[in-house]
Amino acid sequence: MKKLIVGNWKMNGEPECSSKPTKFDEIYPSHARDHLDIVLCPPSLLIPGMMELCRNANIQLGSQNCHYLDKGAYTGEISAGMLKNFNVKFVILGHSERRAMGETSEEVSLKAIKVSEEDLTPIVCVGENLEIRNAGQAHKFVSEQIEKSIATLNKDFIIAYEPIWAIGTGVTASIDDIRNMHIEIRKIIGPDIKILYGGSVNIKNAADILKVENVNGVLVGGASLDMVDFAFIAKAAG
Numbered sequence: 001m002k003k004l005i006v007g008n009w010k011m012n013g014e015p016e017c018s019s020k021p022t023k024f025d026e027i028y029p030s031h032a033r034d035h036l037d038i039v040l041c042p043p044s045l046l047i048p049g050m051m052e053l054c055r056n057a058n059i060q061l062g063s064q065n066c067h068y069l070d071k072g073a074y075t076g077e078i079s080a081g082m083l084k085n086f087n088v089k090f091v092i093l094g095h096s097e098r099r100a101m102g103e104t105s106e107e108v109s110l111k112a113i114k115v116s117e118e119d120l121t122p123i124v125c126v127g128e129n130l131e132i133r134n135a136g137q138a139h140k141f142v143s144e145q146i147e148k149s150i151a152t153l154n155k156d157f158i159i160a161y162e163p164i165w166a167i168g169t170g171v172t173a174s175i176d177d178i179r180n181m182h183i184e185i186r187k188i189i190g191p192d193i194k195i196l197y198g199g200s201v202n203i204k205n206a207a208d209i210l211k212v213e214n215v216n217g218v219l220v221g222g223a224s225l226d227m228v229d230f231a232f233i234a235k236a237a238g
């Protein structure tokens with residue numbers, strides 16, 4: 001299975017960040033990474049300005065969210081169809097930072113269906129908090145979250161396992177924790193769906209994480225803002 005390296009810039013990105021795909025391609029040229037897919041998910045405002053540069057650098061564009069309807073009176077929202085018009089191919093859904101703002105698995109499921117209908121690929125994020133992990137309930141919690149978040153989805157999707165306590169904290173899940181959780185997720189979603197790990201992935205830990213069985217790529221937050229680091233993480237996929 002081709003590995004997938006996704007960068008989530010979150011709410012970071014000055015206009016000059018639009019040129020980062022070119023910088024990435026200089027460090028890790030497209031001809032040397034046929035075995036990988038690279039996706040950048042910038043703030044939506046930067047997407048139009050990055051389309052051409054991403055195409056030239058063989059990097060795909062992703063969005064950090066979208067609405068589950070096509071259009072209407074939903075101030076501040078953006079639809080999957082609008083994103084598709086700007087060559088977006090992937091949409092991150094149910095990131096824990098959005099779930100913390102009240103997004104439910106039921107909403108994630110509706111969004112995932114809409115994203116699939118537009119022939120884009122949903123990257124559905126799941127992950128437990130520290131309290132749940134310490135209570136020994138992490139596998140059960142994540143299984144339920146997946147079942148609710150992908151409910152009736154029957155097209156291609158990607159799962160990103162992102163333990164909340166590892167996101168933006170500098171604390172990474174142990175290799176054993178990652179392996180065990182990915183085995184559980186694999187049992188639920190079958191052999192053909194990619195499972196990414198996310199949570200403080202950096203240049204030091206990427207190679208070890210990417211070697212773990214059933215880790216088909218990584219979702220990188222902070223370290224994806226620096227193209228030297230992001231390219232190094234992608235190179236670590238082998």
Ligand code: PEP
Pocket residue numbers: 008010162166167168169170198199200201219220221222223
């Ligand atoms: C993320 O935003 O999905 C993430 C994993 O962030 P970080 O790599 O900074 O922990």
